[in-house]
Amino acid sequence: MLNHTSENGMATELQVQIDDVYACLGLCAGCVLTPDERRGKSPDMPDDVLDLAISRLTDHAAAMRPLKRVNVTFAIADHILMGGDYMKRIHALGARIVRAGAPSSMEYSGVFFTTSLVGKPAKVMELLKDVREGIEDDVPFIPLVVLDGRVVNATKFGAQWKEMVLYAKALFGKVDLNTNLSVEACGSMSPAELMLFAADNGFDDVTVNWTPTLANANATLSDNRAMSLWLLEFDELVRARGDITTGYGQYLDRVVENAIRDRGGDGASGMAEYVKALVPETIRKSVEVDHHGNLLAKFEAVGDIPHAPRHGLRPLGHISEGSVDEILARGQPAMLRNVMVQHARGACLACEYNAVCAVTGFHVSTGVARRAGKQEAAGECPHVARPLIEAAYLRTLRNFGTTNSSP
């Protein structure tokens, strides 16, 4: 998926996620959904909730102008299982939000839908063709293909699967690959294998989602060292290659660049003030609605991660309670307190990146780790944040040095 753009600290991209479908035939250990949730056969978001969500988000997008990009993602699982008519409908609904935001660039704007792209290739391609022929042309509709990293070398990803991906790319103009990282997936899929898989199958972007929940904590938080080494290596491969994009490394570079501009080399002090100064603007332009109609604050770290009950956090409110801005105004103080509380405890208190880390979504994983009994040892980061932020500082300072010394 795409990353936030910003100018002078103000986000110029509106990101909306609507969690309408949980059905999936996959078994990713790092998935945020439980096996029971994935068993469904129909959309999880009732029609009246979906319609109200679209109406609220359309008004919100119009109020957010001017924007460079607007993207709306229908998540979390396999939309192809819902059939072609449903997919055409969500494109039409999502396109209303995109148009309301009037993005200055349609190149990185659009409606995205998640899919595992499983099924008989001929049938899947027929369905995709029917969907493409049945939607308006002005707003792109882009597949986010979710890959279970444990099966990256499986024979099912043969020539026919590649044909399916390339066909989808020809139809929709772009196909992005998503993978849900778990300790098991890290062990069975090296960064180089994922890169080769993405390149071989014609993907333009690889989103790595590392999203610990209370239910998947054992799968996502049991080997932080292996996880961070994997993430650092994959990010290096992406930078070296140049023709495939991924989010988290570039996102952290932007966070650190802003921090150095705002605060010089001090990444730690004044955490609460820094959170209050930056997070409200982030959240106005990055929202998620779950299948019940709860409005969630959506943060970014390694992929997107929201304040949601599955992470032990309360929603901002419910879309029936008023406009997005009204719900934000009511829910924001408690949400900000939750961010600060995590960073005022344990190893975070003395960490040299405390304030900078607090304006990302890493606090959600910190809270999950502590609630799940995976409390950090003294002086140790509870997960992967510190090595990733440290790498972003090294890159940014190197670039600043290069820029300053250039003639």
Ligand code: SF4
């Ligand atoms: S980098 Fe780790 S230890 Fe430091 S503030 Fe973030 S989560 Fe806490």
